[in-house]
Structure formats: C-alpha cells, structure tokens
Amino acid sequence: AERVQGTDAVGAEGVLVPSASPDDSSAPAAGGGHVDTSEGAADPDGVESEKVEGGDGSQLDAEADCAVDTAAFTEKWGLDERSRAALEGLDQEAQAKVVATFAPDADTKNMNARFMVWVRTKVRSRVGPRPKSGGQPARPSKVVAGATDEELSAFTDRWSLDAESAKLLRGSQGAVQKAVLSGFAPRDGTRDISAKFAAYVKSQVKRQQGGAVGGVVGAxxxxxxxxxxxxxxxxxxxxxxxxxxxxxxxxxxxxxxxxxxxxxxxxxxxxxxxxxxxxxxxxxxxxxxxxxxxxxxxxxxxxxxxxxxxxxxxxxxxxxxxxxxxxxxxxxxxxxxxxxxxxxxxxxxxx
Structure with missing residues (x-):
C-alpha cells in the first residue's frame, strides 16, 4: 500500500504501520525489529561491541598475586623445614601477615626460634588475648571459624596421624584447630607422633581456656x-x-x-x-x-x-x-x- 508521510499506512500483510519521522531513532525496522543505536551496540555490518574489562581472568590473576612463596621466604631467612611447615600450616591471610611483618634483627642467633615465636604472636592476635584474671576461661568476642575439611585432611596426611588423632582434631574448637595447624611441628624422629599430637592439642585447649587454675596439681x-x-x-x-x-x-x-x-x-x-x-x-x-x-x-x-x-x-x-x-x-x-x-x-x- 502506498505510504503517505504523516499518516498511517497498511503493510504488505494488511497490518497498520504507524508513520514516523525520518529522525525518529526509535522507529521499528521494516521486519518489525528494533534498531538499537545506543553506544556500544553492534553495528549493522556485524562489528562486535566493546568487551567489558575486569572479568574472571583479572580476578584469578589478583588471587594468584596474593599467594605466598613459602620456599623463597624460608630460604631468605635461613629457616628449617619445621619453620616452613608452621608457615604452610597457616591460612593464606595469616601467611601474608607473617611474611609481611617478620623482620628480625641482623644479629639474631636462633632465627628459627624467633620465627616460631613470631608465628604464635600473630596467630594469637587473630584468635584473641588470654584472660587477665586467674580462674576464668577466655571469652572471645566472636567465635573463631575452624579449619576447612581440606585443611584438616591435609594436616593429618602430612603428619600421618591415626584415626583417633583425626577425630580429636575435628572435634576441637575453631581456635584450637587454627592454633594446632599453625604450631604443631614435632621434631624429626619422633616415635609416637599420635601421642605427641594428643598432648599438644591438650595444651592448646588449656591455653584457650586461660590456663590452669591455682589449687590443683597432679603428677x-x-x-x-x-x-x-x-x-x-x-x-x-x-x-x-x-x-x-x-x-x-x-x-x-x-x-x-x-x-x-x-x-x-x-x-x-x-x-x-x-x-x-x-x-x-x-x-x-x-x-x-x-x-x-x-x-x-x-x-x-x-x-x-x-x-x-x-x-x-x-x-x-x-x-x-x-x-x-x-x-x-x-x-x-x-x-x-x-x-x-x-x-x-x-x-x-x-x-
């Protein structure tokens, strides 16, 4: 049908098509579609729109940059395998904190001992201070999240702990789990590793509860x-x-x-x-x-x-x-x- 400017015209199939001015960018296309003329849209020739930056790739790169190179750190300070195991037992946030703040004096004679003390200090600062009055258990302001199943499994595999030791670890409070994973490092040649581990867990439970109360003794x-x-x-x-x-x-x-x-x-x-x-x-x-x-x-x-x-x-x-x-x-x-x-x-x- 003949189309007259300013009036409605009948399409090829008898559908009334409203008229539009030549400058109306929102007018429908001949086939009923809408032509998007907004910035960044694909042009009629098939040119792709501009890609948005900051996708998954950049996020993965950022996470990779946060990883701590424990081997380089231990080599820098001349630390032994026990110190390295203590560092690797920390979560990523704690590792980064320890690596960023550990700066012993140049004349330090026992670097490994200094490092282990430093690790305990940083772990305790995240768990919370011990009580200042005797006889009362610690009351942290918030519950410390425990280690993940993957961390617990990796820890028990690393030290070849038996089923009872694994059960003891998984049944401990979150703060105790974190302290054990970061601090337990028995010497090479330890014969009964599970007994050593049980004693260590008991000591950490005691520390979290604020230590012994005066007036009780044993062997x-x-x-x-x-x-x-x-x-x-x-x-x-x-x-x-x-x-x-x-x-x-x-x-x-x-x-x-x-x-x-x-x-x-x-x-x-x-x-x-x-x-x-x-x-x-x-x-x-x-x-x-x-x-x-x-x-x-x-x-x-x-x-x-x-x-x-x-x-x-x-x-x-x-x-x-x-x-x-x-x-x-x-x-x-x-x-x-x-x-x-x-x-x-x-x-x-x-x-």
Missing part, C-alpha cells in the same frame, strides 16, 4: 634441663604450710602473666619455644620473678641454658622460697624422682 611433668614441676591433675590436699605472702596464686589478686608478655620476653632474649614452654609451666609469681630479673646480657651463646639455670636458682633461693616446704625443694625437683600427689611439703604450695 610431675619434666621440664628442660632435668627439672620437673607439678602438672594439672588431681585435687590439692588441704594440709601443708601456706606459701609466703605475695607468692600464692590461689588467692592472689594480681593479674595473670599474659601470653603476649611471655612472647615479648622470648623475643627480647632470643629464647626458643622450649623456653616458652618452661615459662608457661612455672607458677605465676615465679614467672614474674623470672621475667623481671632475667638479664643475661648480649652475645650470650646459649640463652636457653642460661634461663634454665636462672629458673633453678630462683626456685632454690630462700628469699623467693620463704621456707623449705614452699617454693624451695617442694615445687621443683629432678624429673627422675617420682613425685606422689601427697608428698610431704607440697600441701597448699602454689602450682
């Missing part, structure tokens, strides 16, 4: 250098001489020695993780005496041995002990001698 636990102190276990008998004023953790109102303070002490003197374990097993008042008074000076070849000797000297010091039945001979003795729970002189001695 003797060996310490470095042939020293043994009482471990958490059976109830303490009521009989026995009281501890000197200011040295009894049972009724002491002093705030607990924080784990951060212990870590700073270890870093200050270049002490190993073994010395850290020694400090954590000491009674709280004796911890304060050691931290405040230990000063071996610089250029000490064996600071760990120096600390062990200092602890023994303070344990036997009558000014610290007060009496022979208190801090002196009773709480600390050679690990080769069994210590019964009701041994004379223990009484209400601090733990």
């Amino acid at each position: 003797a636990a060996p310490l470095p250098g042939g020293v043994g102190v009482r471990a958490v276990g059976a109830a303490l008998p009521a009989a026995g001489p009281p501890a000197p004023p200011g040295l009894s953790p049972t009724n002491s109102r002093e705030p607990r020695v924080s784990a951060d303070l212990v870590d700073k002490f270890l870093q200050q003197w270049g002490l190993s993780e073994r010395s850290g374990k020694l400090l954590h097993t000491l009674p709280e008042p004796l911890q304060r005496v050691v931290i405040a008074g230990f000063s071996p000076g610089k250029n000490i070849q064996n600071p760990d041995g120096k600390l062990q000797a200092y602890v023994r000297s303070k344990t036997a010091d009558p000014k610290v002990a007060g009496h022979s039945g208190g801090w002196g001979a009773a709480p600390v003795r050679p690990a080769s001698e069994p210590v019964p729970w009701n041994a004379p002189g223990w009484g209400a001695a601090p733990v």
Whole structure:
C-alpha cells in the first residue's frame, strides 16, 4: 500500500504501520525489529561491541598475586623445614601477615626460634588475648571459624596421624584447630607422633581456656634441663604450710602473666619455644620473678641454658622460697624422682 508521510499506512500483510519521522531513532525496522543505536551496540555490518574489562581472568590473576612463596621466604631467612611447615600450616591471610611483618634483627642467633615465636604472636592476635584474671576461661568476642575439611585432611596426611588423632582434631574448637595447624611441628624422629599430637592439642585447649587454675596439681611433668614441676591433675590436699605472702596464686589478686608478655620476653632474649614452654609451666609469681630479673646480657651463646639455670636458682633461693616446704625443694625437683600427689611439703604450695 502506498505510504503517505504523516499518516498511517497498511503493510504488505494488511497490518497498520504507524508513520514516523525520518529522525525518529526509535522507529521499528521494516521486519518489525528494533534498531538499537545506543553506544556500544553492534553495528549493522556485524562489528562486535566493546568487551567489558575486569572479568574472571583479572580476578584469578589478583588471587594468584596474593599467594605466598613459602620456599623463597624460608630460604631468605635461613629457616628449617619445621619453620616452613608452621608457615604452610597457616591460612593464606595469616601467611601474608607473617611474611609481611617478620623482620628480625641482623644479629639474631636462633632465627628459627624467633620465627616460631613470631608465628604464635600473630596467630594469637587473630584468635584473641588470654584472660587477665586467674580462674576464668577466655571469652572471645566472636567465635573463631575452624579449619576447612581440606585443611584438616591435609594436616593429618602430612603428619600421618591415626584415626583417633583425626577425630580429636575435628572435634576441637575453631581456635584450637587454627592454633594446632599453625604450631604443631614435632621434631624429626619422633616415635609416637599420635601421642605427641594428643598432648599438644591438650595444651592448646588449656591455653584457650586461660590456663590452669591455682589449687590443683597432679603428677610431675619434666621440664628442660632435668627439672620437673607439678602438672594439672588431681585435687590439692588441704594440709601443708601456706606459701609466703605475695607468692600464692590461689588467692592472689594480681593479674595473670599474659601470653603476649611471655612472647615479648622470648623475643627480647632470643629464647626458643622450649623456653616458652618452661615459662608457661612455672607458677605465676615465679614467672614474674623470672621475667623481671632475667638479664643475661648480649652475645650470650646459649640463652636457653642460661634461663634454665636462672629458673633453678630462683626456685632454690630462700628469699623467693620463704621456707623449705614452699617454693624451695617442694615445687621443683629432678624429673627422675617420682613425685606422689601427697608428698610431704607440697600441701597448699602454689602450682
């Protein structure tokens, strides 16, 4: 049908087609389609529209850039396999934080010990501080998410743990799982790895709960250098001489020695993780005496041995002990001698 400008015309199949001005870009095409003249649309000749940047490829590249090269890092600082395993046991965020902030002094003698202390410090800063008052479990402001199934499976495979150990790990709280995955690194040649692992998990549970409460003791636990102190276990008998004023953790109102303070002490003197374990097993008042008074000076070849000797000297010091039945001979003795729970002189001695 003949089309007249300004009026409606009838199409080839008898459909009324509205008229449009020549400048109307929204007019329908002859076949009923719509011609898109917006910027970026494909032109009639088949030229593709401009591609949008920032797709999946750039995201994958960004994620790849965040990966930590643990091999290069350990080689840079001369770290051993134990330190590398501790680093690789962290999640990616924690790895990046440790790698970015680890900067020991140039004269550090025991680089691996310094690194392990640093890792524990960073992990604890993410988990939350230990309580400052004795006898109360930690109350974190938020629940720490546990490790993923893939992380737990990889960890148990790495250390060849048995089914009971795997069950123990999976049943632990999220904060304990994170601490175990980042800190458990037994020495080469360890015979019973599962027993070692169970003891380590127990220690981490104790740390998350804020440590032992004064007034409970059990069997003797060996310490470095042939020293043994009482471990958490059976109830303490009521009989026995009281501890000197200011040295009894049972009724002491002093705030607990924080784990951060212990870590700073270890870093200050270049002490190993073994010395850290020694400090954590000491009674709280004796911890304060050691931290405040230990000063071996610089250029000490064996600071760990120096600390062990200092602890023994303070344990036997009558000014610290007060009496022979208190801090002196009773709480600390050679690990080769069994210590019964009701041994004379223990009484209400601090733990």
